[in-house]
Amino acid sequence: MLLQLTADQDQLRQSLRVLFDRQAGWERSRSLENDVDRPLLSSMQQAGFLDVASTEGGTLLDAVLVVEEAEAACARAPVAARALVAARLLDSAPLVVGLVDTDPCALTRYAGLCDAYLVLDSGGASYAEAAQVDVTPEPSRWGYPLGRVRVRRAARLGSGTGGRLLAAWQVALAAEMGAAMRRAVDLTATYVTHRTQFGRPIGSYQAVSHALSEAKVATEGTIWMARRAAADPDDTILAAAAATYAADAAGLIVQRTHQVTGAIGITREYGLVASTMRLGVLRSELGGPRRHAIGLAELRWPQP
Amino acid sequence: MNFEWTAEEQAFREAVRDAIARYGSPEWGPRDFELTTPELAETCRAFCRALAKEGLLTPNWPKEYGGRDASPWEQLILSEEMHGAFEPRGPQYMNVNWIGPAIMAYGTPRQKELHLPLIANGDVFWCQGFSEPDAGSDLSAMRTAAVRDGDTYVVNGQKIWTSYAHAADYCFLLARTDPTAEARRGISALLVPMDSAGIEVRTIPNIAGAHVIHEVFFRDVHVDASCLLGAENDGWALVLNSLANERIGIARFERSARALDAAVANARQAGRPFGPCEKELAGRALAYNEVARVLNYAAVQERISAGEGPRPAASISRVATVTAIRRTAETSLELLGQPALVDPEADEQLATATTVAIAAGSYEMQLNNVARLSLNLPKG
Ligand SMILES: Cc1cc2nc3c(=O)[nH]c(=O)nc-3n(C[C@H](O)[C@H](O)[C@H](O)COP(=O)(O)OP(=O)(O)OC[C@H]3O[C@@H](n4cnc5c(N)ncnc54)[C@H](O)[C@@H]3O)c2cc1C
Numbered sequence: 001m002l003l004q005l006t007a008d009q010d011q012l013r014q015s016l017r018v019l020f021d022r023q024a025g026w027e028r029s030r031s032l033e034n035d036v037d038r039p040l041l042s043s044m045q046q047a048g049f050l051d052v053a054s055t056e057g058g059t060l061l062d063a064v065l066v067v068e069e070a071e072a073a074c075a076r077a078p079v080a081a082r083a084l085v086a087a088r089l090l091d092s093a094p095l096v097v098g099l100v101d102t103d104p105c106a107l108t109r110y111a112g113l114c115d116a117y118l119v120l121d122s123g124g125a126s127y128a129e130a131a132q133v134d135v136t137p138e139p140s141r142w143g144y145p146l147g148r149v150r151v152r153r154a155a156r157l158g159s160g161t162g163g164r165l166l167a168a169w170q171v172a173l174a175a176e177m178g179a180a181m182r183r184a185v186d187l188t189a190t191y192v193t194h195r196t197q198f199g200r201p202i203g204s205y206q207a208v209s210h211a212l213s214e215a216k217v218a219t220e221g222t223i224w225m226a227r228r229a230a231a232d233p234d235d236t237i238l239a240a241a242a243a244t245y246a247a248d249a250a251g252l253i254v255q256r257t258h259q260v261t262g263a264i265g266i267t268r269e270y271g272l273v274a275s276t277m278r279l280g281v282l283r284s285e286l287g288g289p290r291r292h293a294i295g296l297a298e299l300r301w302p303q304p
Numbered sequence: 305m306n307f308e309w310t311a312e313e314q315a316f317r318e319a320v321r322d323a324i325a326r327y328g329s330p331e332w333g334p335r336d337f338e339l340t341t342p343e344l345a346e347t348c349r350a351f352c353r354a355l356a357k358e359g360l361l362t363p364n365w366p367k368e369y370g371g372r373d374a375s376p377w378e379q380l381i382l383s384e385e386m387h388g389a390f391e392p393r394g395p396q397y398m399n400v401n402w403i404g405p406a407i408m409a410y411g412t413p414r415q416k417e418l419h420l421p422l423i424a425n426g427d428v429f430w431c432q433g434f435s436e437p438d439a440g441s442d443l444s445a446m447r448t449a450a451v452r453d454g455d456t457y458v459v460n461g462q463k464i465w466t467s468y469a470h471a472a473d474y475c476f477l478l479a480r481t482d483p484t485a486e487a488r489r490g491i492s493a494l495l496v497p498m499d500s501a502g503i504e505v506r507t508i509p510n511i512a513g514a515h516v517i518h519e520v521f522f523r524d525v526h527v528d529a530s531c532l533l534g535a536e537n538d539g540w541a542l543v544l545n546s547l548a549n550e551r552i553g554i555a556r557f558e559r560s561a562r563a564l565d566a567a568v569a570n571a572r573q574a575g576r577p578f579g580p581c582e583k584e585l586a587g588r589a590l591a592y593n594e595v596a597r598v599l600n601y602a603a604v605q606e607r608i609s610a611g612e613g614p615r616p617a618a619s620i621s622r623v624a625t626v627t628a629i630r631r632t633a634e635t636s637l638e639l640l641g642q643p644a645l646v647d648p649e650a651d652e653q654l655a656t657a658t659t660v661a662i663a664a665g666s667y668e669m670q671l672n673n674v675a676r677l678s679l680n681l682p683k684g
Binding site: 289 | 680
């Protein structure tokens, strides 16, 4: 057990930051409103970041680090779907991959903007090219292009891949949520340190600091649990636990960070919404915390 | 970064499980290691001595002090297995976790020579004399005084909530040695034999399961000056480090996770429903326990890396543990119904759900630590 970044992982993180400083960020993300940042994904691919999990010596944990940095930089691209989920299921994948839950209530991120889709239904996992699906866009204010995807034809990926797709998707969600939470909490900690009311920084009031400290604990819990689950990708219980906790925690983070930021928090300009709106989508994906929790219980305590 | 146990660590876990199977009893339960009777205290001591003989009591200690120089992760594994099995080390978990390390870090050669073998051999029980009636969360408000008189300190004052004081051989006592200094200065640590004249221990009846807590009165207790640990008046850094170690030294998440498994099994056996509502509750509780576990691991890594530096992860881990235990307790009650109140494991979780948020620094104090040390928020 070593819960610190190795020198290689630290190097990976530094390189990602250099790239994202140049080619990502909230401003750029906003300007792409209903689009996907293909140039960013191309740069990531060229640098090998999208394939860290499948390159020699790489692991899914490295892919989690890529996802963490991408989400922290508000990358407007399905990085986790490609670098983490597709890496677990496909030998090679196109640049832009979408994840489709065939539940009739489900919305798909980047629907209509992807080259291909990984599809989860009760029969398992399958793969559909863009031309094999119908997409109905659902314009929204939730931080991602969203839409409904109806799969006309898809290639089955073989037995056992349904569970693998679900688990990888859950780990990806937890990693994305953890990073979005960290960004929201860090931004808020800075804000309450500088914002003064009644002659004191509001972060010095315990009602504010305790609300944010609980958010910090939930954030760290989400991040570490996602990493732990990624490190043991065959353990479907860990993946379901990571998603259950993350989806619960995300609700708390949204409430707490907005509450202690006051009105400025809801403005587009300020930037908190870049993460909190996304958390609304992420925490409700795959049926939300309730469905993750029920699935987790069924894995842990199967019917005797 | 990796989350794998080495082959050596896995072998160690097996060895600990094997020792529990050989020296333990399937009859042992959550109430057996609070040293409530002399017989139970002896069972506990005998168990620790047996562990010591097999090198399983202080594995991560340096060789010179009776350990094997094993990885600090072995201490965590030990705690997981012991706490999961109702902690048959009784209060000796404290010895391994923070009392011994404090003596190693701050002790004189003579103190090390006296105390470390006693601990490493499993011979000795300690108690922790920190809290006072007017110094709980605000520990630095303590007033118990130790006045230097030649080669002794004369101690007067009162400690409270002292776990295991009735059976302890020594007290790790904090006392004020300079009444004129600012609150956090002027505090010293003394390693006090509990059979010293002038110490009176009174049990405080309480609802914390079988856990026994006490008032300890010190009336003109003469303590040899050689019992001073570290520099006089400079005990606060030692306190902070010891408290951080204390916070992560009990693998409570392991007990909580096992209690959750037991609640599900018992509920099913009793023919209670286990449908979507119950699964949702149990699944959430499991997720919170696994998060408490991984945050505890992160805090152990921090202990390894931070040295004497600040330890925010210890408080983060503690907050998550409180939340997880509360989830387990509530879920047990939901799954089992009122029989939870008379089921030893569920009942223990219900008791712990209350006490864990108070002992070793309350939940709110942990949040203060997170605010200051992790979020760098300004002080009020
Ligand atoms: C089971 C158990 C075993 C224990 N064993 C030991 C032991 O072996 N040795 C030992 O020394 N002590 C022991 N303790 C004592 C423990 O360390 C104290 O109870 C703890 O530090 C809290 O102090 P208090 O009980 O005086 O509560 P108080 O400090 O009076 O606090 C009461 C409540 O007020 C809140 N509060 C206080 N100040 C603030 C503030 N500034 N901001 C916000 N909230 C605040 C607290 O969080 C708490 O919720 C034990 C306690 C328990 C429950």
